[in-house]
Amino acid sequence: MQDITVILIDDHAVVREGYRRLLERDSHIQVLAEGETAGDGYRLVCDKQPDVVVMDITLPGMSGIEVTRRILSKIPGQKILIFSMHEDMVFVNRAFQAGAKGYVTKSAAPEALIEAVRQVSLGKLYLSHEMAQSIASQTISDSGKDLDSLSGREFEIFHLLVQGKTLNEISAALHISYKTVANYQSNIRQKLGATTAAQIVRIAIDHGVISSVDKS
Amino acid sequence: MQDITVILIDDHAVVREGYRRLLERDSHIQVLAEGETAGDGYRLVCDKQPDVVVMDITLPGMSGIEVTRRILSKIPGQKILIFSMHEDMVFVNRAFQAGAKGYVTKSAAPEALIEAVRQVSLGKLYLSHEMAQSIASQTISDSGKDLDSLSGREFEIFHLLVQGKTLNEISAALHISYKTVANYQSNIRQKLGATTAAQIVRIAIDHGVISSVDKS
């Protein structure tokens, strides 16, 4: 059996050390190089042509998901494994949409990473166990958390909600009943798969609907 | 020179591997044990009596800052080094208030951790370089002043809330009653002058407690 060659991309040196040490426990996995930034990663991958790229989502400059997209547009078929601390389905969905072949959380068992690298190198998809469960409990990825699933009015109310407007303010602003707004809110939460208001705000941020410097 | 004994507490196995590998580059540092949870940490520290405890802020069950407080109430003088990915002053302040002797971010140079462990073991305080700089720029913009009105426990719950955790999850994680969490939430909202959950998240974002690429 041929060695599986791997490139690591993470901005935290400590975490890279951990990756490397873990992966090298398996004598069939060989870590070719480590990268620290999005640019590093892109260059290294083109240069070294590893079997698998293991990449964090949070990178300086560009998200790992964006890097994934760029790498794949240059090298279709490159196997990329996202190794992230985000246990949020939003990120999982985005990762797979971008073409990643696997998603493992940092809180997964160490062996899971090795297993994931193996699976991905064979061309299979890998989703860490906790994530798979959380998908099951959240009605598959078609539920989307995608803002596109919101109707026009729903989006309008969604937007007001995440700005911190109260239901009363919204009903007054839109000249509709409080009840209607409350019902919209329920629908929006369900469509976005959010149980708390805070989760909705996060989704809004993730989709650039609002930003931290957005006062309005 | 006597070896410096260290205990690592972090919930991510990969990160612990990295810590250990980094610290053991220095032949005078000896890692006695690793802990994964708040409980682990507390027990290990009482048991092994290490010179220095290196601890993450984000732990399952209880924040590293809370653990710090508890350890110190049991073993005053225990040297604790917080090693966190939060680059925000709010956390730095909380950590030192709780009695931590050092604060290093995960994005710091690997050598900084070793240096920090050394300094702290000698009884000195250590603050990583990026943090020291951001103190300078932060003291002017007094952001974070609102959050100072929150008590330690309130802040902890606030942090969990804005991550989108439900009241039930929080009460389970902290081993306190749902009612207590609900009451805390009410107090927090009142103290921060927020009427909706979304407004609280906005405050959290504005103060850098969370960001759009931050989870856990």
Add this chain to the structure above:
DNA sequence: TTGCACACGGGAATTCTTCCCAAGATCCCG
């Protein structure tokens, strides 16, 4: 010792959410 702040939680009233239902509007498609 007294006072104060904090962590914790029960009870009850109130308010919010959810779920279910329905009417009217609109628009597209065969």
Add this chain to the structure above:
DNA sequence: CGGGATCTTGGGAAGAATTCCCGTGTGCAA
């Protein structure tokens, strides 16, 4: 044109969450 799908609008009622007020216990400091 009629039928169907979708959207907007809201009521009713049960259930869940929030608030407000009350209390306990603990630790700390004057």
